[in-house]
Amino acid sequence: MTDTSQQFASDNYSGICPEAWEAMAQANQGHQRAYGDDEWTARAADHFRHLFDTDCDVFFAFNGTAANSLALSALCQSYHSVICSETAHVETDECGAPEFFSNGSKLLTAHTEQGKLTPASIREIALKRKDIHYPKPRVVTLTQATEVGTVYRPEEIQAISQTCDELGLNLHMDGARFSNACAFLGCSPAELTWKAGVDVLCFGGTKNGMAVGEAILFFNRDLAEDFDYRCKQAGQLASKMRYLSAPWVGLLQNDAWMRYATHANRCAQLLADLVKDVPGVSLMFPVEANGVFLQMSEPALAALTARGWRFYTFIGAGGARFMCSWDTEEARVRELAAAIREVMAG
Numbered sequence: 276m277t278d279t280s281q282q283f284a285s286d287n288y289s290g291i292c293p294e295a296w297e298a299m300a301q302a303n304q305g306h307q308r309a310y311g312d313d314e315w316t317a318r319a320a321d322h323f324r325h326l327f328d329t330d331c332d333v334f335f336a337f338n339g340t341a342a343n344s345l346a347l348s349a350l351c352q353s354y355h356s357v358i359c360s361e362t363a364h365v366e367t368d369e370c371g372a373p374e375f376f377s378n379g380s381k382l383l384t385a386h387t388e389q390g391k392l393t394p395a396s397i398r399e400i401a402l403k404r405k406d407i408h409y410p411k412p413r414v415v416t417l418t419q420a421t422e423v424g425t426v427y428r429p430e431e432i433q434a435i436s437q438t439c440d441e442l443g444l445n446l447h448m449d450g451a452r453f454s455n456a457c458a459f460l461g462c463s464p465a466e467l468t469w470k471a472g473v474d475v476l477c478f479g480g481t482k483n484g485m486a487v488g489e490a491i492l493f494f495n496r497d498l499a500e501d502f503d504y505r506c507k508q509a510g511q512l513a514s515k516m517r518y519l520s521a522p523w524v525g526l527l528q529n530d531a532w533m534r535y536a537t538h539a540n541r542c543a544q545l546l547a548d549l550v551k552d553v554p555g556v557s558l559m560f561p562v563e564a565n566g567v568f569l570q571m572s573e574p575a576l577a578a579l580t581a582r583g584w585r586f587y588t589f590i591g592a593g594g595a596r597f598m599c600s601w602d603t604e605e606a607r608v609r610e611l612a613a614a615i616r617e618v619m620a621g
């Protein structure tokens with residue numbers, strides 16, 4: 276038998292939530308028009324416009340790499356550059372897709388504290404050179420929640436957006452864990468995006484309980500010109516689109532997206548609370564979303580792995596990332612915390 280115990284390596288280890296599954300089953304009746312001209316896709320897009328309280332343009336892609344890369348390529352010419360954090364997914368985990376789909380737009384990375392760009396760090400990069408030999412800065416991309424589990428406050432996004440306006444930059448948000456950020460802050464999705472100056476949001480569905488799928492929301496609709504062609508050319512236009520869009524209806528109606536994000540965040544808080552007094556263990560970043568980053572000794576991490584626990588260790592020496600999901604069980608969090616306590620005791 277395969278071991279299907281809950282793990283904490285990534286929030287995409289989890290399966291599909293009942294609401295998304297049920298919506299897929301409902302969409303699986305009879306024939307519907309293809310390539311997004313179906314009722315489910317129209318309903319999902321309307322749910323987004325209602326949730327964000329604005330008339331945005333909505334597109335669907337299979338995954339976050341495609342959503343981010345295509346969105347960024349819509350905001351850039353090939354000679355432009357994109358300012359991002361040195362820890363940004365677009366820089367470290369997309370295999371050069373943003374550069375590929377934009378035909379060469381360069382990512383310019385900023386050193387960040389706790390995964391967050393600031394007006395000063397953006398200004399430094401954008402104003403470093405103004406000559407023709409430097410790829411012209413055109414976009415800033417933020418990750419919300421960040422790759423290290425922290426969350427930008429609305430004021431921080433507004434300040435960044437103001438800097439973008441001054442410098443003539445567009446503002447993109449990688450919202451693979453946008454739900455978790457909303458749940459942490461208790462802000463409306465609008466306050467964290469277009470009201471704070473975000474032009475385009477990639478809203479993650481996969482880590483929030485869907486099988487596959489991210490939505491791309493253009494609040495600045497001029498930037499969405501021909502975006503449907505871009506998606507098609509990149510192989511991201513699903514012919515049976517209803518199976519990509521219906522799960523969004525399931526997740527967005529009755530606020531399942533928010534309930535699950537709140538749950539995942541609460542599990543992360545619980546884990547942090549349970550291990551914070553363990554000698555030799557320290558939190559590397561404040562726990563704001565659904566991730567807990569722990570500094571622990573290498574032998575302890577090896578012992579944890581030997582006991583069958585899965586987690587990522589790509590952030591610095593001795594650091595480990597534990598992610599909670601929409602379906603993480605409290606008892607499993609307590610088991611993990613107990614295991615961490617035991618391996619640290621040697």
Ligand SMILES: *Cc1c(COP(=O)(O)O)cnc(C)c1O
Pocket residue numbers: 337338339340341364365418421422449451452481482
């Ligand atoms: C998971 C994730 C994505 C999307 O990754 P895919 O594997 O391409 O779906 C994008 N950004 C961040 C910050 C992520 O954690």
